[in-house]
Amino acid sequence: MIKSEASKKIQKLRKDLERHNYLYYIEAKPEISDRDYDHLMRELLDLEQAFPDLVTPDSPSRRVGGAPLEKFRTVEHQVPMLSLDNTYSREELEEFATRVQKGLGRGSFSYFVEEKIDGVSIALVYEDGLLKLGATRGDGRYGDDITENIKTLGSIPLRIPIPGSSFQGPVPELLEVRGEAYISKDQFAKINQEKEKNSEEFFANPRNACAGSLKLLDPKLVAARRLDALIHGLARYEGENPPHSQSEAMAFLKDLGFKVIPDAKKCRDMHGVFGRVDAIEKKRAKLQYEIDGVVVKVDQFEDQKTLGMTSKSPRWMIAYKYPAEQVETVLEDIKIQVGRTGVLTPVAILKPVQLSGTTVSRASLHNQNEIERLDARIGDHVLIEKSGEIIPQVISVNLEKREGNLPKFVFPQKCPDCGEAVGKRGDVVVIGLFPNVKSPVAICCLNPLCPAQLKGALKHFAGREAMDIENLGVSIIDQLVEKGMVKDLADLYYLKITDVEALERMGEKSANNLMEGIEQSKKRPLPN
Template structure:
């Protein structure tokens, strides 16, 4: 009997191994190759058999088993992890002339003897992701196999969020890569794959239908939907959205290219079992670049996913290293962005939406029209001046534009001259409301500005956006306080302003759906931690119009306390670098409103930081303006900027005849060339420090 039991156990283990390989094979065919060999019922039967065997023998379960893609448990938050090398954005070009100029510069920097060739790839409109692969714990992989260790979002480019549990649910991401696949692809034991997470259009439309049926606002575009999905704390939700991952970079653990060409990297990713966009081509002649772009633009509506352009990269990684980077983008790659797409529809009504900062935005309610695979029913009209410029009446036929990364907008009235019989004019003019359509507060429009605004910070329409802004990574950084939680808190009347975040307790959080004790405690810990955030983040979190992170930091350093800032006159505010009349008026207006002052006092009572160390200023560089370019030997760009501003100087982003000095480091770009053209003095780091002594 003992021998039979051993034989049965051994046979079951073999069956588990065979089922895993079979399921991985069919996942690859379905999710990567789009060529399934079995139907869903057959796949589900294999999965149930594996789940049953693993249920009987839980000690056999491994992290890379197909049954473990969705763990079912919500994450308590995402930890921050530094990237092997920065994940930078690309510079954009929008015309043949701009592309020719980029091509000229690239060839010039590569050198006259360089053999320049490019790889063109479709520019997927999604979320950048870095996946790390390597050996797991001892005994988890058969000889030479590696598995997914970590998945990181782009984050701020230097540090990303660890979303591994969610990445594991994406079935076009291999959980394990066999020794045979590694050998075929020529991959080392450890490597990194960078690529794009996208939401297919069919999934995006289904998700928006579901959101609208629940009374929620639809997502603006598939890219935003993919980004929001990958950062949800519920892996089950991520799995339901059916995201896809397309690989496009192959790096070693230090972030350097693994192979001598981008073409070879894409082929290796394909051989390793990754989904790689098939629409790619190696090109040498400029005219063929244009032909590839033209073909891509013609194909964009039939792909089943969004693309907003073409990425063009130097193929040779050696030349990529030679060209290097500007401060924010590689010189060896560029994105050619497509023109916006248009359609004609009828404006059936105009509604007014109230945003996070109180801005009232008129929105055209359109007769449904398809643009690039998406049914458009609404389009922004921006403000009252824009409606007047268009001469728009309710009932007009209009041309609607949908760009790659913006919500649809009305660009013109069709047949406005009355000669187009196919597109008759409307009859009803739109009248902008004098009171907020949500809270009833008076609507204000400052002199010289186009926008109408509700200035009541506790207006219910502003609260959801205000809460999400306040909790976001760049502000108070309250992990776990995302859209799903915020909407539940509002629906149950548990919060009415950002100050109410600090009145939440375990009992209130446990009353929400999908919130258990561990998640509630983690969120309360995040809220408690946010009380230590510096004053400038509190200022930024208030949502004062025109006050972004940098302006908030300058204000905190200048005034040193919330009280001093609230008491400052517009003249005193305008002494702060980068604060002009428009910004100072907005700050003064915000603090003049009683509901806003009450909100500040509630945040004070919650224990937030209301003081900061004032910046010590000198006058060595008073009246001088500087532009920074390239990489300095010892100072970061922010450190150099702080030294200049502390000495009374100003730092600008572009070079002009009024620039006093350009401070140039290694790999200085076009700003140095511009300075030389204009005769602006150029300093190195030592020269800058010499001015400060």
């Protein structure tokens, strides 16, 4: 195929692929199967490989991920990404309305109410329709340039308007939008299922999984996570016919092909706002993404400008957060876990119950003092709460349902893992593998050679936030410790390929991959 023919074919493939992306991610009305889509993408990738000078930054081929990065570039936000004022009180929401009335000097104005997505804040900058920058919030004034990772999100346009969208008219010369990247509940479950197969530590929740994914330096790994995004704000606009309100802006962005928050509406007064707050809460558990409340904004941009902002947050916007979801179940057992610092943590084993759309069978009891404060006993009916924490919490005991004289829980006097003595440490140095860690009101294993501490230390050491040792999962760590092959962190670097191959379910290829992961960790830079 000659170059001119290839150019025409590439342009058609790009247009078709972006149109199918729009139908799949934005309209939820796919016209072709995943297999047919993959065939089109493969055809485009082959042509771009044969004619590399025809590759462009907005090609759909960028969605499969480019070459790994060495590090992220720091960028300055031209419009700061400020935080939101939060409230859990309807009275404080009324007070917000009163402040707005005083600030505007009138009582008649409109609000815009939308779901508060529990994700990761992102900023997207387009120049002449082309995506030029995708950035994290960072500290609000400076964030990381994650453009290559952002390009892997199928719902984010690489060029606007997207083929198939309803937009008519000139594209703004400069457009900056704000939104939330997230991982759907179904995709989150699939990611953790994959981690379980690989004996890797689970992600705590979809937000953590999304944040961790966007920090990856290899866009191909990000693409595999299948992140999504919803757009909720317009930060900068340079061009003809700019929107004059939040409601106009969202309609405009939707026409361009952006995936905006679906159940967002304009309200004439606080009565309408409270109606939306109640309606969204009722359907919260059925959504495919996590939300933790609603965001209420003054609709007109001119009014927003009049109200201004404090050093931390806009005066024209507030987040109303829903109360933490609670449910009652039975405390069937209390297990003691030994952490990497030696701290013994009690975990409630519960009769499985639905909470926030997931099945919960474990919850935190924090420490011995908390068990005593709650007077929690095995067999009790307990109230558990989930409010964005890593693990649900036991918050109270229903004493009226206590049957008979249930025995009090006795905290162990010996470590359940190594059998050595334990001791109380309250805001003092904890001895063990991490000798400088302080732990208030904690019972700790006093054995610095405790296998459980070593396993926890190795898991932390191998994690992405530390040495990032690929292929060193939980089951491998357990075997290395239990077989006496690793007695401290340094022993990892003395392992031989023959040692690793002797482990259960460890073939030659897997052993080589692990040894390569350990070798690569030697090159990790030290934190600043």
